[in-house]
Amino acid sequence: MNYEMMLFNYFVSYFLLVAASNDSSKDIEEALRTYQKQMLSKLIDVREKLVNEVGDYSKLQTERDSLHLENVALRKESERMNYRIKHLIKALNIEESKNTSN
Numbered sequence: 001m002n003y004e005m006m007l008f009n010y011f012v013s014y015f016l017l018v019a020a021s022n023d024s025s026k027d028i029e030e031a032l033r034t035y036q037k038q039m040l041s042k043l044i045d046v047r048e049k050l051v052n053e054v055g056d057y058s059k060l061q062t063e064r065d066s067l068h069l070e071n072v073a074l075r076k077e078s079e080r081m082n083y084r085i086k087h088l089i090k091a092l093n094i095e096e097s098k099n100t101s102n
Contacts, residue, residue, distance in 0.1 A: 007038070007039070007042070011031075011035045011038075014031055014034075014035070
């Protein structure tokens with residue numbers, strides 16, 4: 001049984017115990033508040049663990065975006081360089097053919 005199911009079962013048992021012992025709505029509301037506080041505490045713990053393990057998501061997203069922009073810029077630069085190389089080779093071939101024909 002996973003942790004969430006155990007917690008849910010605990011709450012249901014607690015709720016039923018309170019409801020069975022006293023049909024007061026204040027007791028039921030108090031049981032609900034207690035459960036909500038427990039869940040909030042658990043969720044805060046989970047969020048802290050995620051931040052510690054993965055890091056701040058906004059930092060990761062910012063880093064990913066900057067790396068994407070860098071990747072795009074490097075691809076454009078590579079295409080420009082390949083274009084230049086292609087034309088330099090073509091120019092060298094033309095000059096070479098002129099020299100061999102003379």
